Amino acid sequence: MEKQGFRVIIVGGSVAGLTLAQCLTRHNIEYVVLEARDDIAPQEGASISIMPNASLALDQLGILDDILDEVEPLRDVYNWDESGKLLCKTDVPVEAERNHAYAGAFLTRQTLLQILYKHMGAQKDKVLTGKKVTSIEHHSSGVLARCADGSSFQGDIVVGADGVRSQVREQMWKHMDTLGMEKEVQVEREKMTCEYDCVFGIASPVPGMPAPDIYRTYGEGWGILVMVGKNDKVYFFFFTRLDRKYKSHEIPRYKKEDIHEHIAPFLNRPVTDKIQLSQVYNNAEVLAWLPLEEALYKHWCMDRFVCIGDSAHKMTPNAGVGANSAIESAVSLSNTIAAITQNSTSTQLETKEITQHLKAWETSRRIRLEPTWKMAASIPRLETLEKPYHKIMKRFLPLLISLGEPSRTESTIGAEIVNCLPPPSRSYNGLIPYKCHDELSAIIKEKPFHRLLWSLPLLGITGLAFTTMGAVIPKIIPQLIPVMNQGWNTGTDLLNLNDPIIPIKSIDNILRVLVTFFLPSTMGTDLASRAQVFTFLTDANGLYGIWLLESYRKAHSSMGVILPITMGILSQLRGMGLISPIYSILQYSSVSLHDLAKSNNRETEPKTTYTTLISSLTIQALPCLAMFLLPSSQDRKTSNAIWQFFPILVPALQIPVSILLNKFIKPQPKSAAPEIRSKNRARSIKAIRVAYGSFAAIAAVGFTYARFTAPTGSWGVSTFWPGWNATGSGEVSLYKGIAQFLQWDQILTMGTAFGWLALRFRELKKSGVDIRGWKGLLGLVGGTFAFGPGATFALAWGWKEELIHGLDVEVKREGK
Template identity: 30%
Template sequence: MGETSKMQDADGLRVIVVGGGVAGLTLANALEQANVDYVLLERRGEVAIQLGASIGIFPNSARILDQLGVWKTVEEESEPISIVHSRDSTGRLIAEPDESSAMSRKRTGYDTAWGERQKLLRALYENLKDRSKVLVNKGLADIEHEADGVTAVCEDGSSFRGDILIGTDGVFSKTRTKMWEFAEPYHPELVKRDRNCLISEYNCLFGIAYLKGNTGLKPGDLDTSYNPGRCALTIAAEGNKIYFFAQERLSTTYRLGSIPRYTQEETEAFIARNGDIVIRPGPNRLTVADLCKHAITYRLVAIEEAKFKLWHWGRIACAGDSIHKATPNLGIGGNAAIESAAALANGIKRLSDSCGREGRRPTQQEVELMLAEYQKTREVRAAGVVDASWALARAHNIESLKDRFIVYQVMPRFAEFLTERLAGSMIGATKLDYLPLPMRSLTGTRPFNPSQGEGLQESRLKRMLLALPLLGLAFAAFFVMDARPSIQWAEELRDSGVVQLETGSVPILRSFYGIKGFDDLFSLLNTYFFPSVYGYDSASRRQVISFLTDGTVLLTIWMFESVRRANKLTPLQWPNLFALLGQFIGIGCAAPLYCFLHYTLSPIESFASLDQRLTNVRWSRAALPAVLLAYLVPLYITMVWPDLAARQLLLFIWQLYPVWLSLTLYAVSRLWPDTEKTDRVHGVHRDRPTMRWYVGSASVLASAVWLWAAWLPAGQGHGLFQGIREVFLPGGLPRSRTSLVEFTGEFLRWDEVFGFGSHLVWLGYLYWDLTAAGMLKEGWLRMMGLGVLSLLALGPGATLGLGWLWREEILATRRHRDALTVESVGRLHGKFRKD
């Protein structure tokens, strides 16, 4: 009991840490550097024991280790992941190799490193200045909980008293079991739920091997073999060292108390069943059996999964695997444990400082409040890690049709799918609030941000509800622009066979493509453009030329958005489908739908990383040339071609411009190499000059044509506003008109109002987002006022283009108000480490 008495005589708050694993030693380091007294009790005879296990250190925990002064050692003894290969059961690549590790390093300042768990434990232990506080052979036997303190009783009879007890003693935690006993009378249903939540549906053979000769594996290669019901994963290090995992689905689901422990014979049987899993195909064929033959250590274990709800009771709390246990498939469970240790240390430090200033020990109520805040801080992110690992385990083992779709359809089209999934779990990571932040963590292209990331994502449903006015514009456009009353007039004109002009008649072309139904439809659509094409409605001709010139701005923006990295795997990748829809029902109906989807799918958090704002330069450089060649130039030629009959032929071709635009975009893009992989790391601003020139030039052209269209009546004694009213403003509902010419004029004016009106409302939404994120310093109302002035002075196309460009400038140069950058940390805290 001498050790107990010694602690009772000590001054200040005391913490008992049970378990010397990753979470326990991280907490010990954090408490030591917080000047908080503690003792760590480890049941084994040594701290850094070799169990054949490896561990991945991701940027979220690397930053914490860097704050503690451990990262340099860990980094030197680990292998940074460089290329990820995803393979099927034969070893064939499912997707092109994912080389996004360099991008991850550029985003955060840290590599994802892989190494031996033993070496991480040793680095944490040796980083302690006073290692006498770490005691081995101290297995926990009992906990005594009192109002003024808590006592850990060890199996050897020694006991240790403190103010708080933290259990970091693993998935079969004795601390958690004892905590349940204390809590059960007060929270019986919660304890019952937790006793049954831990399950095991997979087992896993993990080990370390040294291969001989030329293996074809390079240091940093990560290979995953996807197979129905089983999988394997390897990480290659220097010297032909291989960390490996092999996993299979169990025949039944096990729960706490019945989870199997495997014998050597069962391990050998596992290898016999799964040794044929292919890691790499020939000529350097590598299988799980090959790895086991050259292994220096391997072990078969059941894999547990759990999200516990009772994290603390009284003066007791749990951290790490004892409270949130993930499968190893994502490799992020140890990182979650490090974050939980940091969150606990932050709370303990604040409580210690508060009590220290008053010269007293913390009450149980104060401890409980601090532990409740710890759970609140970590629970959502920890649950996200468990869920993500759960999902990846099922994908690795191809458990369902959804998993098969992701593996064989999504991943081949988006190789960095898993990297992006991981990014969300990095950005909102916990840090040690009382230690300076390393400079490298503040200079990445995706700054850490405590208000973003796993569990803090903006609700897509909420954004959808906020964007309902845009959807309302689409419904209003369908109502206002109802073309049914005019169809009979259009059919009569088409079937009459001629267009009557002042200079004579022009025969109506009924067939062009040689497909009767197709030709009938497009010849009918053509009749609506006759007043503009042949100029017998002067105002409509000017309006259409200006309106469709403005479309150059709109389409160029849509092209940029379609190749933006943040918009991958969304409908925004196919803008020409919206353009084609607009050709049939009017852009006034299609544009609000596009804007509604864009706002719903593009929250500010999508641009947390500068590379997510980036567009694929190969395609974006082709945007305006393709729009000019396939859309605008054919339109102008159609309007002015001297052969009046030929104008209809050209109109037939132009009507399908979305198809020609897709083909032209592809052809023109071949003039440049695809540099996206390099740009996302080293050239995140490479597309900005192209954006400025293209959208800026299209805006200048749109404004000039708009002013021409509005001012042309000035020669007849009218002013600008009279011209705007005559050419651009609708005078009533199209259905109220009595002829096809009048109907078409009103329809096209409404088409422009809804088409560009929805985009200007969309810009307002986007600027609202920027304001909420603290990125719009000029003020939302001021920007809206400037938008109105621009609309009157320059027209809708130029206003859309300039407004979009300014938003692009903000996304590229300003960070979210909560982003941890050199500027924000220096301004708010003045604490970062200049290393």
């Protein structure tokens, strides 16, 4: 038959094939779908999960509502070990719906195909069944697909949406052979492997397994996945690991009559703590047993051939991402085909021009898909405990699930859409915007490696700390030990420094050294140093509080607080001037402005912000004041000892304080409603304002108090600047050495803090925020002289938070 205009031949009436057809209809591009089977939607026992990234495009196409009528949104996920013990329960599907507006759901493949076909409407005549493609001829002007019934179809390109054993992929390889690519074809033929098989089926309701929950069981060499859908319909998968890795030409095939013999030894395995696999299996209405092939091909297209779905990227079903990825590939390919037709000035497109577009699509799509494919490959290996370390990972599932949240979010918000259609209105109901909303388009996303390079100059401060602070320590430790043995002369009595402070000897030995180190300033023996150290410790109060607040943002997992706690402990042992650059590099390189600007990612719960402030005041600020101001030398020493533990005690105290505040502060409602999101943002920034204002006030009061209580004529640059000769090779007294160490400690700590802020402001400026560098610099200098570096830093950090908040508000307005 003769073709007219640009035409796409889609081989395979699969989920990918029919989705591509729907998209091409919206792009007004001619196509034909050739399905080998006589029924477009046969019942094969297969089931499919639909996740938010696929729902976005299906919603655009007007198909999603019919799908939602057939499903019940997934809710909780239960993870069990092989003895039936609950490993953890999560609400990942519920959280995904809150964040991304669409619920995860499960339905039969047959039902999804019926819905896709129904929505073909007047275009149904372009979907032809009983058309088994046997060969494809590639010509300079187009392709010709020949079918087993003798019919043939001409087109400009041919798309293989025909599954694992793709005829289009086979014909593409033959074409590659004619191009002298035999070796690459041979490598491609070896790509597909199989290490697992699966008995999957659909069962009638099982008592004790209500919809819409998910159940996973982890066993050595086997695994179970059960999802309960609408009307308590049960979709189940039983996986086993094969004896070895099979290559494409030797992958085993299974017979339905052998299923019972295969699964019988495992029927007593737990699905839950009360239900065994046998109870699900005995209710099975449809059963199938298949090998689980895996392949990620290098070549998805060549000249006028292109493959999508399982013919290009075959995944195991454990993660439920195969069909969703196929839908995305179909959507993105339709956009590329539209670009080919729109950008061409010729009615007869050259093969070279088509190839350039398709190869660009392949490269772009593969970048997004490859991490998903690798993730999918890792799930069956974990569920069947393939390696010894998988058994350890099983015990830390809650942590692994939490740590995986940022990558799941990043993957979902990058979902493909049909670019000739607007994003569906429903997609704006999630807490986190999709990239297609263009709300983050102005915010540059740098690669972590590039961010690491930008932060590396901070390592120079660490190097300076080794040559300054590090040079002083060897000079004063030999003088410190005798003082600890003899006691500290306060002028009125002798303070015993040998008595244990805490009963744990190893920690007590370190603690007594740290307490003794601060005695010249806390006891007033060195009045000039007292003024400098007082300002430094009040500065550090706000700095550590900000470290904690940065870790409590919703962009982080619950384990994010480990970084500031660890760095805080090391700062107490080695000096904050040495450790803070390391913290700043790690924090900056791991969290970008792009990450923070994603809706609620930048927020902290108001209650968390307030507990941080209260705990910081109680554990860090009050003991700091007490160790300088209490009349009793012994009380000052005790306060000093308590203060040394603030990196651990501040976050620890937040737990009981949080419980107490539950009576006064309600948690932010997790709703996607715009008015609720607006209120949550307002409450969050209000709490942040209280926090940075309080930290700045404490530091400013400390700076002002130190200025007016310093010895006459001693306040000035020399209070804070030790001079370069402080790192020389000469001897130094105990008082002078400690003073020099703490001066360098403050200079390097606050220098790092301002350097870290500079990197953050650089991101904002690069993203279009109007920041006048010279005005900011003058403000920092003036603020430091007037109120001290700690107060200036806290206010500058607050300014950064206001800018991010303002950026978010402006983005929302533009979106509207």
